[in-house]
Amino acid sequence: MIEVVNLTKKFKKVNAVDQVNFYIEPGEIVGLLGPNGAGKSTTITMLSTLIPPTEGDVFLNQKSIIKNPVSLRKILGVVPQEIALYGELTARENLKFFGNIHKMPKKKLEERIEIVLEQIGLQNESKKKVKHYSGGMKRRLNIGVALLHEPKYLIMDEPTVGIDPQSRNHILETVKRLNEEFHTAIIYTSHYMEEVEYIAKRIYIMDKGKIIASGTKDEIKSILSSENTILIKLEQPSKEFVHALLQEPMLSNVNVNEKEISFTVAKDVNFLPTLMTLSKNSGVRLKSFQVEEPSLEDVFLHLTGRALRN
Ligand SMILES: Nc1ncnc2c1ncn2[C@@H]1O[C@H](COP(=O)(O)OP(=O)(O)OP(=O)(O)O)[C@@H](O)[C@H]1O
Structure with a gap:
């Protein structure tokens, strides 16, 4: 289980994340819903151990990840909001490149590339240069990169922003499948409530750096x-x-x-x-x-x- 405890990030005058608490258990999908600027990306960046919190901590199975970030990095995949791919390389070459950066053994990497291409539905397009991909295909490959090391937990930061409805549905179905077939736990952030409602069993609603509501869909709606x-x-x-x-x-x-x-x-x-x-x-x-x-x-x-x- 990953637990976020009193997580806080201050950027000079901005309290981007303010005493945030939440948890995710193995195999579940949790939605983090909030408008632009709510603090979702900053929360995720701290959770991914890329920036340190001003206060608070994240615990993986009750052990602080600030003290031991490597334990979390091994089991965590992060799909950033920005596409981070090489346009001149094919999908397969991009996956190989990122696998090598993470020093994956050659044989294991080859096996994983085949599985990941199938998971993101790009087997038939894997030899095309990424610069010729549609926005949705790039986003799917971006997800693929995060899946290479078979993470138990996957964080997705607004993975459907700026893509066509068909690609959006494809990504939502991929997320569901990853969870159902491979029991990957997923933190899914979005400002689209329909997506979060469709995909997540438990939801945290964030605004101005704080969690303002949490629970199952029905529990949250019972506020009204x-x-x-x-x-x-x-x-x-x-x-x-x-x-x-x-x-x-x-x-x-x-x-x-x-x-x-x-x-x-x-x-x-x-x-x-x-x-x-x-x-x-x-x-x-x-x-x-x-x-x-x-x-x-x-x-x-x-x-x-x-x-x-x-
Ligand atoms: N490096 C930084 N320096 C200063 N302020 C920052 C920095 N990063 C984020 N902020 C501010 O922190 C607040 C939260 O931003 P954040 O990007 O985490 O929100 P978000 O919910 O992910 O929104 P979006 O969907 O637009 O990315 C915003 O007011 C933003 O301007």
Whole structure:
């Protein structure tokens, strides 16, 4: 098990990571969800022993990794946010290059390259120069590099940023497969809540350097159990109606997207008559009305007053 205890990083005036605690057990997928600048990358960089914390420590099976970083490095694979590959080399050559850097024995490296190419689905493209790869293929190879030494724990820092939906799905399926077939434990960081919801059993939500919520999806969503999120659709957009909704004290988190409006309201409040009166007064017709299952986005909005994506 890896345990992060009171991990803190200060960069001059910025508290990038502030007293963060979390754990990951062998074989599980944990999501680290937070907007840009939340402190996810800094947390991961400390966890990977690349920069020292200002305070706190990380323990691998109860032993400090600050005192003994090598023990963690052996069993940890890190997929950085930035692509770190050689464009002039093929996928196979890149894997060989990185395997050699890590001084993997020749025969073992050859075996691992075949397995890794299959895991990331690039067997048929392995002889192409990486500079001719799509963004998604490069990201898959970036993951492959981190898998070469068969890590028991894999950290992935926003692995789907800036790629097409098909490559994104491929990466998500690869992550699931690595976990199900090879029992690799994965810390998956993202600012896409759908990905984290889909992939992780347990989730930590991070904002401004701190963990602000943690638990299973259901546990986190139960933070909102006293509220409902309502989605209404209008026949036509209406500024007057939106203005009236924003003034209404029983509604909060009003979010407007032209003819679609969502808001949260306490479960024990019957706000329908008010909604009808407001729409009538603004001369606007409601096309549909629906009570939505809360999302992690709603929880984030509830806790911080801001949207997850900026
Ligand atoms: N080397 C550094 N020097 C000074 N400030 C830094 C440094 N690295 C990160 N920060 C600051 O620390 C905060 C957290 O950044 P971090 O990159 O960890 O966030 P993140 O959640 O990973 O966001 P992103 O997804 O944009 O990478 C930000 O305010 C960032 O500007």
